[in-house]
Amino acid sequence: LNYRNCQFITSAPKLAQCPDDSGSEVAFAGRSNAGKSSAINALTGNSKMTKTSKTPGRTQLINFFSVGGNPEQRLVDLPGYGFAKVPLKVKQEWERNLDHYLQHRQSLRGLVLLMDIRHPMTDFDLMMMNWAEQAQMPVRILLTKADKLKRGPAMNTLLQVRKQLEVHGGLINAQLFSAVKGEGLDDLRGQLDLWLEE
Numbered sequence: 001l002n003y004r005n006c007q008f009i010t011s012a013p014k015l016a017q018c019p020d021d022s023g024s025e026v027a028f029a030g031r032s033n034a035g036k037s038s039a040i041n042a043l044t045g046n047s048k049m050t051k052t053s054k055t056p057g058r059t060q061l062i063n064f065f066s067v068g069g070n071p072e073q074r075l076v077d078l079p080g081y082g083f084a085k086v087p088l089k090v091k092q093e094w095e096r097n098l099d100h101y102l103q104h105r106q107s108l109r110g111l112v113l114l115m116d117i118r119h120p121m122t123d124f125d126l127m128m129m130n131w132a133e134q135a136q137m138p139v140r141i142l143l144t145k146a147d148k149l150k151r152g153p154a155m156n157t158l159l160q161v162r163k164q165l166e167v168h169g170g171l172i173n174a175q176l177f178s179a180v181k182g183e184g185l186d187d188l189r190g191q192l193d194l195w196l197e198e
């Protein structure tokens with residue numbers, strides 16, 4: 001699939017306002033600052049792609065993009081959080097929306113979960129993995145900003161994370177990723193193709 005030809009479809013505050021639940025979609029999630037926007041920009045070659053998700057007041061929206069001009073194959077930018085400024089009520093509402101989306105979205109084929117390689121498996125990440133497991137939703141973890149570590153430590157982190165994933169019996173897998181170096185892009189594209197062409 002041609003990820004360089006992605007187009008913004010719509011933003012939705014909750015599941016009820018999402019595009020029709022037909023075709024296939026893959027969602028991207030990550031704690032804020034994990035490198036989600038950079039990854040989506042690197043994948044699509046378009047730095048304007050994730051602008052809405054960075055606009056203050058719009059950070060809680062679910063953003064939908066069509067792939068290769070086909071609205072039946074979509075990428076979804078899920079809201080991430082992690083800034084202490086978010087009030088608890090807002091955070092809880094947000095969590096309810098994310099959980100609901102993962103459990104009930106029929107067209108959802110897989111979840112890309114982004115973690116900064118220097119701080120993997122945060123509480124947010126564990127929560128997302130928990131929900132994914134409940135929904136029996138496959139997950140690809142991207143250990144982002146891999147260029148920030150030397151090769152040895154980066155591989156060590158990957159192996160440690162993979163070890164922790166063994167309990168999930170293959171539902172969740174992990175790879176290295178660097179938006180800056182383009183590392184892991186082909187691997188990611190291969191996974192997305194498999195999910196979106198299901």
Ligand code: GDP
Binds near residue numbers: 034036080144145
């Ligand atoms: P988001 O909040 O998850 O969308 O994260 P961003 O994509 O905005 O990235 C957060 C910070 O990490 C920014 O300062 C980026 O420049 C930096 N960053 C993102 N990806 C990479 C990467 O692959 N390598 C390096 N060195 N920095 C990155």
